[in-house]
Amino acid sequence: MTPQPETLHYAVSVVGKDRPGIVAGITEGLFRLGCNLADSSCTMLAGEFAMILIVSHQRPFSKARLFDELKPACDALGMSLAVRTLHADEIIRQETDSEICIISVYGADQPGIVYRVTRELAGRNINIMDLNTKLIGTPQEPVYVLMLEVALPQGETPEGVEKLLEKLKKELNVEIGVRVVTPVAF
Amino acid sequence: MAVQPILKYPHPVLKKLCKRVEVIDQCIAGLIRDLVDTMHAGPGSVGVAASQIGVTLRVCVVDVSKNRLGKENNHGLLCMINPEIIARSGLAVMREGCMSVPDYTGDVDRATEVTVRFSESDGSSREITASGFEAVALQHEMDHLDGVLFLDRIVSIKTGLFRRKNYS
Numbered sequence: 348m349t350p351q352p353e354t355l356h357y358a359v360s361v362v363g364k365d366r367p368g369i370v371a372g373i374t375e376g377l378f379r380l381g382c383n384l385a386d387s388s389c390t391m392l393a394g395e396f397a398m399i400l401i402v403s404h405q406r407p408f409s410k411a412r413l414f415d416e417l418k419p420a421c422d423a424l425g426m427s428l429a430v431r432t433l434h435a436d437e438i439i440r441q442e443t444d445s446e447i448c449i450i451s452v453y454g455a456d457q458p459g460i461v462y463r464v465t466r467e468l469a470g471r472n473i474n475i476m477d478l479n480t481k482l483i484g485t486p487q488e489p490v491y492v493l494m495l496e497v498a499l500p501q502g503e504t505p506e507g508v509e510k511l512l513e514k515l516k517k518e519l520n521v522e523i524g525v526r527v528v529t530p531v532a533f
Numbered sequence: 534m535a536v537q538p539i540l541k542y543p544h545p546v547l548k549k550l551c552k553r554v555e556v557i558d559q560c561i562a563g564l565i566r567d568l569v570d571t572m573h574a575g576p577g578s579v580g581v582a583a584s585q586i587g588v589t590l591r592v593c594v595v596d597v598s599k600n601r602l603g604k605e606n607n608h609g610l611l612c613m614i615n616p617e618i619i620a621r622s623g624l625a626v627m628r629e630g631c632m633s634v635p636d637y638t639g640d641v642d643r644a645t646e647v648t649v650r651f652s653e654s655d656g657s658s659r660e661i662t663a664s665g666f667e668a669v670a671l672q673h674e675m676d677h678l679d680g681v682l683f684l685d686r687i688v689s690i691k692t693g694l695f696r697r698k699n700y701s
Binding site for chain 2: 532
């Protein structure tokens, strides 16, 4: 039997109409409970504010306690709330020696851009670390922009990725660029 | 050989303004040796500033000649006393990390070309114009002498689109 970890982790997501005070409203409850915000990403998507939080707390603690504390705050703010308990294996620090690339894809809006691009990447075991999309342009001429940050597996090169997506570029008539953004360590 | 441990934030020395070196003596020569040894000991390290090994003096070393990004365009090993940027031009974003701030990286704006004036260990004054990766390394290390970390210069928290409605 594996030993029980001392620290419990939860994935919390909160989404709702944007307004000032959401982060303060949610984190007040976490602070009161003595929770740590181990990792988080919060952003505005269209008019919605979306929060994804990895919350930790020392034993003894329970998902029910976390939910009961956050629910009234979310209700007051009109936000949805979901809480999931994370297994100890899920919260291992992600480290990589891989080359990190940004792939930019943009062109006339059409169904399937994200699917077609990510399917190619998945087929080569290229892991997506960050992704965001935006619909820009005018209603007459909608333009879709997809930005991906990916980690290349051993043996894969930025040129290889460019070549991999070359066919798609022609087929979907979109621009696709690959740039290396691997951090430099000083 | 005197490899020194690299101080990690929140060590208070990393946020201190370093003092000018007034006299270049044996102590400074020893400090430079320690900085070079420490740089060579760090895997892939291309520079170390005195404050990173706990000395609040305006001394740093840079050597990008062995780095993939710097090997084509560099001045070799630079041991700089009281370095000053006297001219800068261009602007480019590079994602940086730092031995003093492990496990975090961020996009930083840097000049693409800098002219730096400094004293060498024999006391003579030297001026170099560096570009590309070497220019970024120089700016990063010289920031340490002012107690500035790359965290103080991060320009975007999200890779993505420019969100402003008005471009004026």
